[in-house]
Amino acid sequence: MWKLLNERLPTDDVLCIMGFYLPSKCGFCNNLESLHHTLLKCEFSKAIWRFFEGLFDVHYAGDSYLQHYLSSWSINSGSTLLGVMHKLIIPPTMCWNLWKSRNKLKYEDIISTRQQVIAHVVADLKPCFPSFPREFS
Numbered sequence: 001m002w003k004l005l006n007e008r009l010p011t012d013d014v015l016c017i018m019g020f021y022l023p024s025k026c027g028f029c030n031n032l033e034s035l036h037h038t039l040l041k042c043e044f045s046k047a048i049w050r051f052f053e054g055l056f057d058v059h060y061a062g063d064s065y066l067q068h069y070l071s072s073w074s075i076n077s078g079s080t081l082l083g084v085m086h087k088l089i090i091p092p093t094m095c096w097n098l099w100k101s102r103n104k105l106k107y108e109d110i111i112s113t114r115q116q117v118i119a120h121v122v123a124d125l126k127p128c129f130p131s132f133p134r135e136f137s
């Protein structure tokens with residue numbers, strides 16, 4: 001998460017800044033790849049975020065800067081169990097699973113569907129919250 005928040009994950013744009021000149025391509029949609037695009041703005045990622053926003057009643061009307069978006073999950077979340085999930089668990093779990101899907105596609109040519117990524121996020125959240133997502137439906 002530190003690398004993500006400090007924009008140090010090796011996306012194509014970061015590798016270019018480091019001197020590696022590679023063709024930049026988001027594996028999900030073929031646009032130029034950047035951290036913000038791949039984890040937030042890409043239609044593939046957006047659809048997954050929207051699913052969990054709906055599930056957890058998260059509303060975000062700000063800009064599309066990734067760090068701002070991630071912090072929006074903690075706004076009005078309070079100190080309840082759901083609030084703790086909003087702040088500490090769901091956004092990193094989402095980012096981790098999107099990053100894993102990106103890497104599987106980029107390096108192993110394994111395509112993940114949106115439903116598979118959602119299922120992985122739910123599976124990762126279940127050990128902390130055994131009744132998830134039933135209790136939120």
Ligand SMILES: [Zn+2]
Nearest residue numbers: 026028029042
């Ligand atoms: Zn994309």
